[in-house]
Amino acid sequence: MNADASSLLGRYRLVKVLGQGAMGVVHEAIDTRLGRTVAIKTVLRSCLAEAATADDYAARFEREAQAAARLQHRHIVTVFDFGEQGDASFIVMEFVKGRELAQAFDAHERFSLARTVQLMGELLDALGYAHAHGIVHRDVKPSNVMIDGEGRVKLMDFGVARVAETMQDRTMPGTVVGTLGYMSPEQIQGQAVGARTDLFAAGVVLYQFLTGRRPFAGGGLFEVQRKILQDAPTPPSQLNPGVPAVFDTIVSRALAKKAGDRYDSAASFAAALRDALAQAGPTSAGNDDEATVVFALGANGSPATHAMQATAAAAMRTQKRAARTRRLTAIGAAMLVALAAMVVWWTAARPRMPAPAQTALPAPPASAAPVAPAVTSANAVPAQASAAAPTPAPTPASTSASAQAGTASAPPPMTGAPATAELPRKPAATRPATPPRPAATDARCAELLQRMQLGDALTPEQTTLFHTRCAR
Numbered sequence: 001m002n003a004d005a006s007s008l009l010g011r012y013r014l015v016k017v018l019g020q021g022a023m024g025v026v027h028e029a030i031d032t033r034l035g036r037t038v039a040i041k042t043v044l045r046s047c048l049a050e051a052a053t054a055d056d057y058a059a060r061f062e063r064e065a066q067a068a069a070r071l072q073h074r075h076i077v078t079v080f081d082f083g084e085q086g087d088a089s090f091i092v093m094e095f096v097k098g099r100e101l102a103q104a105f106d107a108h109e110r111f112s113l114a115r116t117v118q119l120m121g122e123l124l125d126a127l128g129y130a131h132a133h134g135i136v137h138r139d140v141k142p143s144n145v146m147i148d149g150e151g152r153v154k155l156m157d158f159g160v161a162r163v164a165e166t167m168q169d170r171t172m173p174g175t176v177v178g179t180l181g182y183m184s185p186e187q188i189q190g191q192a193v194g195a196r197t198d199l200f201a202a203g204v205v206l207y208q209f210l211t212g213r214r215p216f217a218g219g220g221l222f223e224v225q226r227k228i229l230q231d232a233p234t235p236p237s238q239l240n241p242g243v244p245a246v247f248d249t250i251v252s253r254a255l256a257k258k259a260g261d262r263y264d265s266a267a268s269f270a271a272a273l274r275d276a277l278a279q280a281g282p283t284s285a286g287n288d289d290e291a292t293v294v295f296a297l298g299a300n301g302s303p304a305t306h307a308m309q310a311t312a313a314a315a316m317r318t319q320k321r322a323a324r325t326r327r328l329t330a331i332g333a334a335m336l337v338a339l340a341a342m343v344v345w346w347t348a349a350r351p352r353m354p355a356p357a358q359t360a361l362p363a364p365p366a367s368a369a370p371v372a373p374a375v376t377s378a379n380a381v382p383a384q385a386s387a388a389a390p391t392p393a394p395t396p397a398s399t400s401a402s403a404q405a406g407t408a409s410a411p412p413p414m415t416g417a418p419a420t421a422e423l424p425r426k427p428a429a430t431r432p433a434t435p436p437r438p439a440a441t442d443a444r445c446a447e448l449l450q451r452m453q454l455g456d457a458l459t460p461e462q463t464t465l466f467h468t469r470c471a472r
Contacts, residue, residue, distance in 0.1 A: 203254025
């Protein structure tokens, strides 16, 4: 190829810089022999202050390649090659299209419980595989955790990894390797480290998933170290009400100050997370969006990863069903309350219908209905009885008396008739004479009387007219 020699590192052509740290640079490169894209991590010994330090780091760099090359796992970045050229040492790794978990945390991205358990399960699956091969990562942190295009975890950078069974005697007291904020108490104190050191760092990552912040943060190096050695972090449920309290117990055990108090393996840590997710059920975190959860059930996944993903998927389905049931129940209850309120309002506000007025019928006039003559004698009989019995012929004396009394006088007493309970009327002479009514008034009165007998209500004017003109 005609590529510039300055852009070549062995048979690899450097394309661009992907990242840069205190002691190394990561490039995107092309394998000119195989024609595939790779990631190359390089370190220049001239950038290190002391030769001894440079030699030590170069040795560690070589051990990274040897250790990582032994790990073939779907959640660990694969190492392809290792080499040196001039002042540079480099390691060739699988190129992962995606982003670092640190970028998601820096962007304050929110993760559902199901998504958190899924990603943590894959990270712990990778750590458990490395531990089973005698390798401790020693620098687990979000910037060393890649999320590829399929949403899967890829653990990378074994630059400070150690082969436990062969390198233990090379770790000297006082040597601190790792990233502050994710280091275990035994790392800060320069003690021998093991698999539970990685589980401590994984607990810090879990804390960030649940709360969006690190459990140990302060104004300086010594403040952070003091908190790691002495302080217990605030439980995640107190910082995020959507986190069930069962996750507080998991975080507390993972971040225990003594290594012996932590989980004994990555598998037990992952199992605790699965159980907690199953116990939590539907949550009110407000961020359980199924669209944010990517499940990758590839054929190369381990049984633990498959179980984790299946549990997360089942928990998500349960959460959606429960949320739908809660919404329907709330809508039904609101409708019942509204209906009850409408009934109460209608009952209280509807107009009360007044009872129909009982109009007293006036006494009919004498011209409209015949009235039986009043009986003033104790021997008087009713009109019906008089009609039934033969009437004796009047004598001349009685005839003349009747003529003298006029039309207003009472009829002559009839012997043998029973007495009635009617009161005697006033003598005709004491009642005032009724003036004759016009024919039009009589017709009007007859009309009003007929309406009253039929039950029709009269207007006030009609009632007044009837009482003043017709009822005399």
